[in-house]
Amino acid sequence: MTTQSITIQVKxxxxxxxxxxxxxxxxxxxxxxxxxMLLKEIQDTYGRDNPLIDIRHVHVAVNQQLVEFDQMIEQDxxxxxxxxxxxx
Amino acid sequence: MHSVRVQEEDFSIHxxxxxxxxxxxxxxxxxxxFVGLVRERSNTGNxxxxxxxxxxxxxxxxxxxxxxxxxxxWSLFDVIVIHxxxxxxPEDQIVLVIVASAHxxxxxxxCEFIMDFLKTEAFFWKKETGxxxxxxxxxxxxxxxxxxxxxx
Numbered sequence: 001m002t003t004q005s006i007t008i009q010v011k012x013x014x015x016x017x018x019x020x021x022x023x024x025x026x027x028x029x030x031x032x033x034x035x036x037m038l039l040k041e042i043q044d045t046y047g048r049d050n051p052l053i054d055i056r057h058v059h060v061a062v063n064q065q066l067v068e069f070d071q072m073i074e075q076d077x078x079x080x081x082x083x084x085x086x087x088x
Numbered sequence: 089m090h091s092v093r094v095q096e097e098d099f100s101i102h103x104x105x106x107x108x109x110x111x112x113x114x115x116x117x118x119x120x121x122f123v124g125l126v127r128e129r130s131n132t133g134n135x136x137x138x139x140x141x142x143x144x145x146x147x148x149x150x151x152x153x154x155x156x157x158x159x160x161x162w163s164l165f166d167v168i169v170i171h172x173x174x175x176x177x178p179e180d181q182i183v184l185v186i187v188a189s190a191h192x193x194x195x196x197x198x199c200e201f202i203m204d205f206l207k208t209e210a211f212f213w214k215k216e217t218g219x220x221x222x223x224x225x226x227x228x229x230x231x232x233x234x235x236x237x238x239x240x
Contacts (some may be wrong), residue, residue, distance in 0.1 A: 064149065
């Protein structure tokens with residue numbers, strides 16, 4: 001039996017975009033993944049050799065709404081991960 | 089009535105004020121405007137360039153929500169917010185807020201409120217280039233304090 005998976009689009013902004021060297025990526029994650037699981041996956045995949053990638057202090061939006069890290073991710077969600085904002 | 093724009097292009101406070109004035113007719117007794125500029129010095133040193141990044145869609149929505157909060161709190165006839173993004177230099181205009189109301193107290197307060205929330209709740213990220221290196225700006229405690237004083 002194969003584990004079901006979903007495809008999502010993940011966008012990165014500001015210092016995180018620069019550290020990762022990409023502004024967005026399409027990822028496949030298991031169904032019923034949470035934002036926290038996604039962050040851990042990104043940290044493990046891209047942060048291992050790059051101490052600049054620290055996803056502990058980021059904010060996350062799903063479909064352009066700020067969410068808590070226990071939010072469940074669904075097929076075709078647009079996830080944005082970014083550092084604290086500094087506008088005005 | 090309100091208008092929110094996020095753009096790379098510069099803006100003319102005169103043109104925006106004139107358009108606002110014409111829309112208002114004789115209703116308003118006060119129009120307060122604020123322009124934020126790029127300073128040549130910041131807390132960390134000289135600034136030669138400032139880069140502003142945003143999240144298209146979410147940034148505009150976050151500004152709309154700030155304007156809506158101000159409109160709930162004060163009686164406002166018109167609100168205009170223009171926020172620039174992209175590469176800027178010292179002396180450049182970054183942000184314009186125009187607020188029109190019947191009396192000056194509401195217009196002054198709402199203009200300050202909108203600016204304080206733009207600093208802390210609008211989705212922008214700033215990167216300053218100084219004499220040697222470029223650094224992403226961290227939020228300041230003062231920005232947080234200024235927003236929180238409105239919640240007391």
